[in-house]
Amino acid sequence: MADWQSTVTPPALARLLAGAPPTEERTAYRRLAAQLRSLVSAGRLPVGTRLPAERELAQALTLSRTTVATAYESLRSEGYLRSRRGSGSWTALPEGSRPPGDALHPVPPHESGHLVDLGVASLPAPQPYLGEAAARAVEQLPAYATGHGQYPTGVPVLREAIARRFTERGLPTTPDQILVTTGAMSALHLFQRTLLNRGDRVAVEAPGYAHTLGLLQREGARLVPVPLARPGGDTALPRWDTEEWSRVLRGAAPRAAFVVPDFHNPTGALIEEEQRRTLLAAARTSGTVVVVDETPAELDWGTDRMPLPTAALDRAAQTVTVGSASKILWGGLRIGWLRAQPALIRRLAAERVYTDVGTPVLDQLIAAHLLDHALPEVRAHQHARMRDTAHALAAALRTQLPTWQFALPRGGLCLWVATDGHSTTALAETADPQGLRLAPGPSFATDGTLEPYLRLPLTIPADQVEDAVTRLRTVTMGARGTARATRGALT
Amino acid sequence: MADWQSTVTPPALARLLAGAPPTEERTAYRRLAAQLRSLVSAGRLPVGTRLPAERELAQALTLSRTTVATAYESLRSEGYLRSRRGSGSWTALPEGSRPPGDALHPVPPHESGHLVDLGVASLPAPQPYLGEAAARAVEQLPAYATGHGQYPTGVPVLREAIARRFTERGLPTTPDQILVTTGAMSALHLFQRTLLNRGDRVAVEAPGYAHTLGLLQREGARLVPVPLARPGGDTALPRWDTEEWSRVLRGAAPRAAFVVPDFHNPTGALIEEEQRRTLLAAARTSGTVVVVDETPAELDWGTDRMPLPTAALDRAAQTVTVGSASKILWGGLRIGWLRAQPALIRRLAAERVYTDVGTPVLDQLIAAHLLDHALPEVRAHQHARMRDTAHALAAALRTQLPTWQFALPRGGLCLWVATDGHSTTALAETADPQGLRLAPGPSFATDGTLEPYLRLPLTIPADQVEDAVTRLRTVTMGARGTARATRGALT
Numbered sequence: 001m002a003d004w005q006s007t008v009t010p011p012a013l014a015r016l017l018a019g020a021p022p023t024e025e026r027t028a029y030r031r032l033a034a035q036l037r038s039l040v041s042a043g044r045l046p047v048g049t050r051l052p053a054e055r056e057l058a059q060a061l062t063l064s065r066t067t068v069a070t071a072y073e074s075l076r077s078e079g080y081l082r083s084r085r086g087s088g089s090w091t092a093l094p095e096g097s098r099p100p101g102d103a104l105h106p107v108p109p110h111e112s113g114h115l116v117d118l119g120v121a122s123l124p125a126p127q128p129y130l131g132e133a134a135a136r137a138v139e140q141l142p143a144y145a146t147g148h149g150q151y152p153t154g155v156p157v158l159r160e161a162i163a164r165r166f167t168e169r170g171l172p173t174t175p176d177q178i179l180v181t182t183g184a185m186s187a188l189h190l191f192q193r194t195l196l197n198r199g200d201r202v203a204v205e206a207p208g209y210a211h212t213l214g215l216l217q218r219e220g221a222r223l224v225p226v227p228l229a230r231p232g233g234d235t236a237l238p239r240w241d242t243e244e245w246s247r248v249l250r251g252a253a254p255r256a257a258f259v260v261p262d263f264h265n266p267t268g269a270l271i272e273e274e275q276r277r278t279l280l281a282a283a284r285t286s287g288t289v290v291v292v293d294e295t296p297a298e299l300d301w302g303t304d305r306m307p308l309p310t311a312a313l314d315r316a317a318q319t320v321t322v323g324s325a326s327k328i329l330w331g332g333l334r335i336g337w338l339r340a341q342p343a344l345i346r347r348l349a350a351e352r353v354y355t356d357v358g359t360p361v362l363d364q365l366i367a368a369h370l371l372d373h374a375l376p377e378v379r380a381h382q383h384a385r386m387r388d389t390a391h392a393l394a395a396a397l398r399t400q401l402p403t404w405q406f407a408l409p410r411g412g413l414c415l416w417v418a419t420d421g422h423s424t425t426a427l428a429e430t431a432d433p434q435g436l437r438l439a440p441g442p443s444f445a446t447d448g449t450l451e452p453y454l455r456l457p458l459t460i461p462a463d464q465v466e467d468a469v470t471r472l473r474t475v476t477m478g479a480r481g482t483a484r485a486t487r488g489a490l491t
Numbered sequence: 492m493a494d495w496q497s498t499v500t501p502p503a504l505a506r507l508l509a510g511a512p513p514t515e516e517r518t519a520y521r522r523l524a525a526q527l528r529s530l531v532s533a534g535r536l537p538v539g540t541r542l543p544a545e546r547e548l549a550q551a552l553t554l555s556r557t558t559v560a561t562a563y564e565s566l567r568s569e570g571y572l573r574s575r576r577g578s579g580s581w582t583a584l585p586e587g588s589r590p591p592g593d594a595l596h597p598v599p600p601h602e603s604g605h606l607v608d609l610g611v612a613s614l615p616a617p618q619p620y621l622g623e624a625a626a627r628a629v630e631q632l633p634a635y636a637t638g639h640g641q642y643p644t645g646v647p648v649l650r651e652a653i654a655r656r657f658t659e660r661g662l663p664t665t666p667d668q669i670l671v672t673t674g675a676m677s678a679l680h681l682f683q684r685t686l687l688n689r690g691d692r693v694a695v696e697a698p699g700y701a702h703t704l705g706l707l708q709r710e711g712a713r714l715v716p717v718p719l720a721r722p723g724g725d726t727a728l729p730r731w732d733t734e735e736w737s738r739v740l741r742g743a744a745p746r747a748a749f750v751v752p753d754f755h756n757p758t759g760a761l762i763e764e765e766q767r768r769t770l771l772a773a774a775r776t777s778g779t780v781v782v783v784d785e786t787p788a789e790l791d792w793g794t795d796r797m798p799l800p801t802a803a804l805d806r807a808a809q810t811v812t813v814g815s816a817s818k819i820l821w822g823g824l825r826i827g828w829l830r831a832q833p834a835l836i837r838r839l840a841a842e843r844v845y846t847d848v849g850t851p852v853l854d855q856l857i858a859a860h861l862l863d864h865a866l867p868e869v870r871a872h873q874h875a876r877m878r879d880t881a882h883a884l885a886a887a888l889r890t891q892l893p894t895w896q897f898a899l900p901r902g903g904l905c906l907w908v909a910t911d912g913h914s915t916t917a918l919a920e921t922a923d924p925q926g927l928r929l930a931p932g933p934s935f936a937t938d939g940t941l942e943p944y945l946r947l948p949l950t951i952p953a954d955q956v957e958d959a960v961t962r963l964r965t966v967t968m969g970a971r972g973t974a975r976a977t978r979g980a981l982t
Contacts (some may be wrong), residue, residue: 006827022879047834047837047838047841048834048835048838052781085975086601092834093834099896104842104844105643105841106639106641106642106643106844106848106849108636108638108641108643108644108647109637109638109639110647112638120641122639122640122641122642123639124636124637124638124639125637125640127633127635127636130632130636131629131632131636133632134629134853135629135823136634138622138625138626138629139975141621141622141625142618142622144600144823145615145616145618145621145622145821145823146615146616147599147600147615147823148600148611148615148822148823148950149600149613149615149616149821149822149823149824150597150611150613150615150822150823151597151599152596152597152599153599155599156599156601180895182673182825182847182850182851183847183848185844185845185846185847185848186847189564189845189846195878211844211845214844214845215845218845311538320672329638330636331639331640331641331848332636332638332639332640332641332851332852332853333851333852333853334673334847334848334849334850334851335642343538343539343583344539346538347538347539350538353595353596353597353676353702353705354676354680354702354705354706354709355676355677355680355846356673356674356676356677356825356847357597357674357676357822357825358597358825359673359825359851360673360825360850360851360853360854361823361824361827362625362823362851362854362857363851363853363854368852369969392725398703459639
């Protein structure tokens with residue numbers, strides 16, 4: 001391998017190790033090896049990361065150099081570490097193992113086999129609607145094929161369709177306020193890359209959407225987590241803690257705040273309008289841009305009363321709204337969008353020449369067709385499916401894992417479950433080789449906390465729920481010993 | 492506008508101003524205003540950039556504060572600057588004006604009107620092949636629609652088709668060495684984001700591909716430009732200066748080197764195998780990853796003898812190859828790829844959850860179908876078109892602008908023309924309001940040089956060439972006075 005590994009400094013590795021799941025190994029070198037192995041498996045120490053020299057790590061951990069050397073040697077023998085004279089040692093995965101088991105990374109369908117994937121929360125496409133829209137889009141293609149096919153802000157018909165849908169939802173919008181992106185993450189990434197600098201303070205929800213937290217952390221933002229309020233405990237849906245939000249915005253004056261008010265990911269919370277207004281007022285005072293991620297907003301499968309979109313309550317035009325077709329239409333289209341002032345849309349569009357230049361034309365035509373001509377049917381189709389899964393999952397959990405606690409949301413794509421004190425990181429590691437992928441709580445935290453929580457997706461078919469929960473229960477029973485050993489560390 | 496403008500420091504702005512095209516304004520404040528306006532129009536000072544306070548800029552430029560204040564006031568009155576008490580002043584564009592006139596940013600077809608676009612080098616889709624492939628892809632869609640549609644490494648049939656095409660071209664490749672990306676820029680960006688750190692030294696060609704240079708500069712790379720060798724002057728195609736490459740790799744030990752050896756953008760140079768071998772040997776010694784951008788490699792419209800792909804000559808597996816379907820198939824598909832060792836492919840795929848997650852499925856199926864079943868026909872179709880344009884363009888330039896010099900390449904998508912001493916930045920600015928977009932030389936430089944050069948695309952229809960060159964000549968005649976005034980500064 002050539003000379004371009006990323007590196008981890010001894011203090012940074014010491015911090016990561018402090019947050020690694022506990023192990024039952026008794027000797028120091030085995031404990032260190034087990035923790036490093038688990039960081040690599042969980043994707044927290046990316047494959048190809050150069051580790052500190054033995055002497056340096058020993059100093060940082062106040063261990064003997066021999067301990068570190070023996071741990072490294074043990075990892076090398078298992079395939080988790082590779083070394084070369086003069087180049088140091090870097091993390092690896094044993095031959096034949098799957099990519100780092102961060103269960104939030106999608107496994108492509110053809111590789112998933114008998115896997116029960118409770119990591120990724122994504123639906124199959126609503127058929128026959130997708131196929132019909134695709135056929136119509138192909139008919140329209142010749143009109144676009146005479147040009148170079150690059151639309152930095154998006155194909156006009158889709159910008160119009162998205163603007164119309166915002167307007168229908170109570171947020172008057174014109175097409176020049178819309179930027180079509182290659183999925184919602186692309187929109188978040190474009191915002192981050194264009195408008196945030198390394199070291200900027202950014203307020204986030206705790207728990208928060210894993211990939212948003214991961215993106216911001218990787219790009220050097222200083223995250224200020226604002227915990228959700230849980231006045232009803234784990235059996236009630238949380239709310240925003242608006243007092244804490246006001247305190248944080250006033251005190252830290254973060255450049256941006258990232259929130260998911262419409263069926264919050266991962267808890268499913270639906271924030272009421274009054275709380276939205278309070279947050280916007282505080283953000284106006286502190287000069288904070290509020291980035292509203294509406295990815296789950298169309299998944300209102302359990303309510304017929306949605307609050308107004310957050311940006312509709314924003315009198316200072318300081319809100320940027322991100323949306324996605326991936327949940328309600330199909331993830332394979334990779335269509336997302338960003339709504340903001342036209343001047344900002346133009347600026348972001350210009351920045352795209354350094355990434356994807358634009359989003360593919362055909363998928364935009366398909367999304368436009370679905371939004372314009374089939375949205376009610378598609379919504380009904382996807383909502384029915386998710387509602388069935390949600391109720392089946394709630395019933396199965398109450399029967400099979402009766403000590404676990406959760407609140408059934410009124411929409412969104414996941415259930416946030418409080419296990420009775422398990423290390424869900426350890427659970428996920430145990431489950432993975434058994435063909436069960438789990439999204440452990442700490443993926444949704446900025447600081448390795450939330451160990452006892454698990455996010456379960458409402459996107460698997462209802463008739464697979466029973467089997468999935470049975471597998472989950474089996475893994476849990478097997479992990480009982482570990483879980484006990486762990487509990488103390490979690491409180 | 493909220494509080495998230497980027498800023499430019501007084502010394503950085505002074506450097507930018509030193510590189511701005513000359514102006515004929517006689518008073519100091521008008522000169523400063525004209526230069527600032529031109530930096531904004533050319534996109535070198537992005538819209539929304541906060542300018543230094545008047546006093547600070549006056550100091551940096553050794554001008555009076557009144558001069559700077561009057562220039563700012565003049566720009567404000569024209570709409571190029573906005574100010575707010577306590578927030579300073581930031582760059583803007585007058586109402587109704589088009590986005591920054593960087594001609595390398597695509598103008599979507601529906602907005603281009605009567606524009607003659609010699610900025611972007613992109614072809615229309617090859618019909619009827621694209622339409623046929625799209626119809627076939629829609630037939631295959633139901634098999635994919637049952638899954639979540641997310642393929643971080645790419646849909647298997649396309650990975651296989653790309654691997655086969657590499658193998659056909661003399662570079663044996665397996666599908667697990669292929670990552671499908673949303674266009675070639677996405678691949679370059681993913682490489683940069685994953686494997687380069689701010690401050691890393693990166694060697695680039697001079698001239699080089701504008702968006703690659705722009706990406707690397709924005710992300711904080713320290714660019715080390717290596718000039719192409721021009722032993723035959725402007726009427727012969729350049730080569731690599733392998734002695735200079737060896738010296739730079741040995742001396743600077745850059746982390747990566749970005750090259751376009753197959754019909755280099757912008758010069759059209761086709762690097763011979765022996766030079767590729769020499770560069771690879773030097774890179775192996777210095778531990779430099781060679782990133783080979785093969786975007787134009789299938790555009791061999793003027794030769795039937797292509798050198799082996801660079802990676803086929805690389806015995807140390809330290810090459811990363813980037814390719815694109817945007818030029819030979821269609822830009823509206825947004826399909827690109829990256830070829831590397833499987834371990835690196837997996838690592839890059841994992842990083843994609845923070846940007847586009849994956850590339851849309853349908854476009855991948857279309858590209859796979861075209862590569863597998865229609866590549867010879869599509870190549871013949873696009874090659875005939877580009878060959879016709881290239882010959883028409885060469886003839887029109889020789890007739891209408893006989894003092895301009897160029898070498899006709901044997902492939903690729905552009906002609907690199909030495910004007911007789913014009914400031915092409917000034918030419919582009921004059922041309923833009925007249926409906927003619929030009930890509931000035933400094934866009935392909937790291938340091939504002941290459942003013943007298945112009946990149947002309949071989950992608951417009953042959954029957955529009957005469958009109959385009961006539962417009963170009965008209966603009967040039969009008970700019971004659973300015974050009975004279977400029978020449979001294981260029982040599």
